[in-house]
Structure formats: C-alpha cells, structure tokens
Amino acid sequence: MNFESELSKGKFMIPECDVCKKIVWPPTEFCDNCFGPVSLKNGEFEGKIIEFSKQNNDYFCVIEFESIIKIMAKMSEIPEVGQMVKISKCGISNEGYFFYVN
Amino acid sequence: MSKVGIAAYGTTPFTIDEQKIESVLLKSTKNLFENNSKINKKDIDAVLVSTNNNSKYLSPILSEMAGIQPKIAHSIESLCNSGTNSIVSAYSYIASGLAEMILISGAERHDSPGQILQWDNSRGEFKHPIFWASIFTKSYKREFSISDERLAVVSVKNHKQAKENPNAYSNNTYTVQDVMNSKKLTDDLKLLDCSRPCTGSASIILATEELTKNITDNPVWITGIGQKTTSASFTKNKSFTSMESTKIAAQSALKMSNHTTNDIDVAEIHDAFSVCEPMALESLGFSDYGGGLDLVDELYETNNFKINPRGGLIGSGHPLGATGISQTIEITQQLQSNANNRQVDDANIGLIHNMSAAATSSTVLVLEK
Numbered sequence: 001m002n003f004e005s006e007l008s009k010g011k012f013m014i015p016e017c018d019v020c021k022k023i024v025w026p027p028t029e030f031c032d033n034c035f036g037p038v039s040l041k042n043g044e045f046e047g048k049i050i051e052f053s054k055q056n057n058d059y060f061c062v063i064e065f066e067s068i069i070k071i072m073a074k075m076s077e078i079p080e081v082g083q084m085v086k087i088s089k090c091g092i093s094n095e096g097y098f099f100y101v102n
Numbered sequence: 103m104s105k106v107g108i109a110a111y112g113t114t115p116f117t118i119d120e121q122k123i124e125s126v127l128l129k130s131t132k133n134l135f136e137n138n139s140k141i142n143k144k145d146i147d148a149v150l151v152s153t154n155n156n157s158k159y160l161s162p163i164l165s166e167m168a169g170i171q172p173k174i175a176h177s178i179e180s181l182c183n184s185g186t187n188s189i190v191s192a193y194s195y196i197a198s199g200l201a202e203m204i205l206i207s208g209a210e211r212h213d214s215p216g217q218i219l220q221w222d223n224s225r226g227e228f229k230h231p232i233f234w235a236s237i238f239t240k241s242y243k244r245e246f247s248i249s250d251e252r253l254a255v256v257s258v259k260n261h262k263q264a265k266e267n268p269n270a271y272s273n274n275t276y277t278v279q280d281v282m283n284s285k286k287l288t289d290d291l292k293l294l295d296c297s298r299p300c301t302g303s304a305s306i307i308l309a310t311e312e313l314t315k316n317i318t319d320n321p322v323w324i325t326g327i328g329q330k331t332t333s334a335s336f337t338k339n340k341s342f343t344s345m346e347s348t349k350i351a352a353q354s355a356l357k358m359s360n361h362t363t364n365d366i367d368v369a370e371i372h373d374a375f376s377v378c379e380p381m382a383l384e385s386l387g388f389s390d391y392g393g394g395l396d397l398v399d400e401l402y403e404t405n406n407f408k409i410n411p412r413g414g415l416i417g418s419g420h421p422l423g424a425t426g427i428s429q430t431i432e433i434t435q436q437l438q439s440n441a442n443n444r445q446v447d448d449a450n451i452g453l454i455h456n457m458s459a460a461a462t463s464s465t466v467l468v469l470e471k
C-alpha cells in the first residue's frame with residue numbers, strides 16, 4: 001500500500017513517518033526528516049482554504065491539512081478563506097493527481 | 103581568488119519562430135564572436151549550455167559547431183533560473199582554477215517542456231504556471247488591498263521599456279485599459295500580465311581578470327552571488343505574498359559584494375507575471391513590504407528605466423534557459439554605458455534576480471564596473 005495506489009482508488013491518506021511521526025509531504029518512500037519508513041494514516045481529514053482563484057466556472061483553492069500538507073483542489077461553490085472543507089473526490093489522471101473539495 | 107569578469111556577449115532576437123535548439127544556440131554564439139574579434143577559441147576551456155530542452159549532449163554539439171574543443175562541456179537545467187545557475191557554475195570553475203575562459207550559451211524554444219513541473223503533484227490539476235501566479239496575485243491583492251488596474255502598471259511599464267530593446271519579443275506599448283481588456287486567463291490573471299515563452303538564445307563569456315582585460319577595455323565584474331532553494335513544491339511556499347528564497351539569495355549576494363540594495367543603480371528582476379515585480383522589489387529590499395507598486399508607479403511616471411530596462415520577462419519574452427543570461431547581458435551593457443535608449447544614468451552597480459517555479463529557488467547576482 002502506498003499513497004499513489006490508494007489515491008488512484010480515490011482514497012486520500014496522510015503519509016506519516018513510522019519512526020519520528022512527522023507527516024511526509026509531498027508523499028515519498030522515506031521520511032524527509034529521518035529517512036524512516038512511511039505509513040499511511042486513514043481518516044476523514046478536514047482542510048482549511050488558504051487562498052483561491054477561479055478559471056471559467058471552477059474555483060481552484062490551496063487547501064491546508066494538518067498544518068503541513070498543502071494541495072490545490074477544485075471546488076464548485078464559492079470558497080472563503082479560512083473555510084473548512086473535505087476532499088469529496090480524488091485520484092490520478094494522466095499520471096497527475098486531482099482533488100475536489102466541498 | 104581571481105576576479106571573474108564578463109568579457110563578451112551575444113544574443114538572438116526573442117521570437118516565437120520554429121527553430122531547432124541547436125540552431126538557436128549557435129546563432130547567439132556566432133553573434134558573440136562577431137561582437138568580439140579578440141577572442142581566441144583556443145582559450146575557451148569550458149562550454150556550458152543552459153536549457154530545459156529535452157535534446158541531449160548540447161554542449162559538445164555547440165562546441166563542435168563553433169569549432170571549440172573545451173576541457174569541460176555539459177548542460178545545466180534548473181527551470182527558469184537555468185541561465186544564472188550556469189553563470190554561477192562558470193564563476194566557480196574560474197574561481198577554483200579549473201578553467202580560465204568559459205562560453206555560456208542559454209537557449210529555449212517557445213514550446214519548452216520547462217514550463218510545467220510535472221513532478222509537483224501537490225498542485226493537483228493546476229500545474230501550469232498561470233495557477234500559482236493567480237494564487238500569488240490574489241493573495242497580494244488581498245494583503246495590500248490592491249486593484250487589478252494598479253498591478254497592470256507593471257505590464258505597461260515593462261512593455262514600454264521593451265520597445266527600446268531591439269531583441270525583445272514585444273514591440274508594442276499598452277495602456278492599463280489594454281492590459282485589463284486582454285484575454286482573461288483566470289479571475290486574477292490577464293494575458294498581458296504574463297511573460298511569453300519564446301524561442302531565443304543569449305551567450306556570454308566569463309574569464310579570469312587577466313583574460314577579461316585582454317578581450318575588453320570595458321570589463322564588468324561579478325562581485326556578488328547568492329542562491330537559495332527552499333523547496334520544489336509551489337504549495338510549500340510559506341507565504342504567497344513574498345519570496346523567501348529571493349530574500350535569502352539577495353542577502354548573500356549583497357553581503358559578498360559589500361553593498362546594500364540602496365547602492366544598486368539598475369536591476370533586471372524576474373517579472374514572470376505582473377505580481378512578481380512588486381513582490382521581488384520588496385524581497386530584494388528596493389521597497390518596504392507592500393510598497394513595491396509605489397516604486398513601480400514612480401519609475402513609470404518619471405520614465406526611469408532602473409528596474410527591468412530591457413523590458414523584463416513580460417516585455418522581452420521568456421526563453422527559459424536564455425533569460426538569466428539575457429538579464430546579465432542587459433546589466434553588463436548598462437554598466438558599460440552601452441544600452442542606447444534604455445541607458446540608466448550613472449550605472450555603476452547592477453543586480454540580477456532570476457527565479458524558478460513560484461520562487462521556490464532564486465539566484466541573485468551583483469555586477470560592478
């Protein structure tokens with residue numbers, strides 16, 4: 001089980017070092033602090049909207065999870081900075097990640 | 103440690119033409135030799151090529167096409183600041199004594215693969231640079247209550263200055279209203295807020311003090327170098343309203359040259375998008391945090407070419423691998439009082455700011471007569 005195989009099934013998990021417990025982002029095979037092995041945390045993670053803009057009908061937002069992970073995600077409703085959101089859909093398409101939040 | 107000087111330079115026009123990368127590289131190199139008859143090819147002991155192009159072995163290829171058989175020959179890639187990275191590498195070869203004279207050629211095609219950092223999956227579907235630029239712009243506008251119209255002055259100023267640069271991609275002037283009416287790319291970014299990926303090349307020769315003085319009566323010296331990489335991921339930026347890597351690189355470069363930002367007479371800074379110019383001015387110390395646009399306004403209103411005299415990236419175009427070298431050539435010409443209608447008065451000390459991937463890395467150089 002690794003981050004990308006789970007993400008490709010539509011599941012967003014949080015990579016964490018087995019040794020020093022640091023969240024490892026972006027996901028890699030080994031911890032960027034101690035090179036320890038990385039495991040995945042399961043959960044219904046809530047993220048905070050840090051910033052956003054809009055292209056055509058879609059908002060794109062920078063979302064922060066656990067005060068350390070930041071991703072860019074698509075949102076259909078009008079976002080607000082500071083608003084808490086959850087990942088509603090995610091995956092891998094054309095070798096790149098994609099995320100939707102609401 | 104030997105002083106390292108800029109002994110010669112050459113360039114091509116920046117266009118959106120279809121040309122092979124090898125051909126573009128050779129043209130700026132040819133222009134360099136045409137500009138400087140005193141260079142002996144046998145003295146060149148390193149050839150460095152700066153590009154994001156996927157072609158291989160470009161430095162030995164350029165060397166062969168130009169009739170040079172260097173000791174050291176390789177490419178350097180670091181996205182948009184490949185050009186100044188190659189200058190720093192060349193400086194190090196000379197300062198260490200491994201080489202005495204180095205040809206550095208940067209080139210790119212308009213369809214460069216260096217525009218998109220595929221690795222940065224934190225950006226989700228939003229990997230094109232217009233998305234990080236939109237986030238920077240939105241944050242900057244929010245932080246300092248700034249309108250799109252005010253930001254548009256950056257593009258107006260830099261296009262005006264590029265009109266005096268015969269090699270610039272743009273030969274048009276625009277009003278604030280033209281920028282506002284240009285194609286809307288996102289809610290926070292118009293087409294004329296963006297630098298355009300171009301086909302183009304710029305070449306420069308660095309040499310020891312002695313060899314530099316043999317070639318030119320008007321030498322310019324590299325007296326400060328600062329570089330910093332904070333991450334590779336756009337979203338790892340601690341702030342979307344300032345450039346951390348630029349601040350650190352500027353401090354190092356100014357310290358090495360024993361100067362402060364107040365001493366800088368002319369600068370080329372990395373205005374990949376309109377918002378980058380005030381952010382860079384603030385992070386380099388030319389103005390207070392939030393005061394960058396006041397300085398841009400003042401320079402524009404007084405027709406002062408101090409910042410981005412060649413038109414910056416927005417006016418000149420942005421052939422990624424050539425940009426840092428082109429910026430360095432502009433500051434060299436300014437210090438040599440050789441910049442024609444773009445000339446800034448009493449230019450003795452100049453600065454170059456070149457960055458990559460939403461300011462996750464920056465290079466700052468200080469040049470002096």
Ligand SMILES: [Zn+2]
Nearest residue numbers: 017020031034
């Ligand atoms: Zn660890």
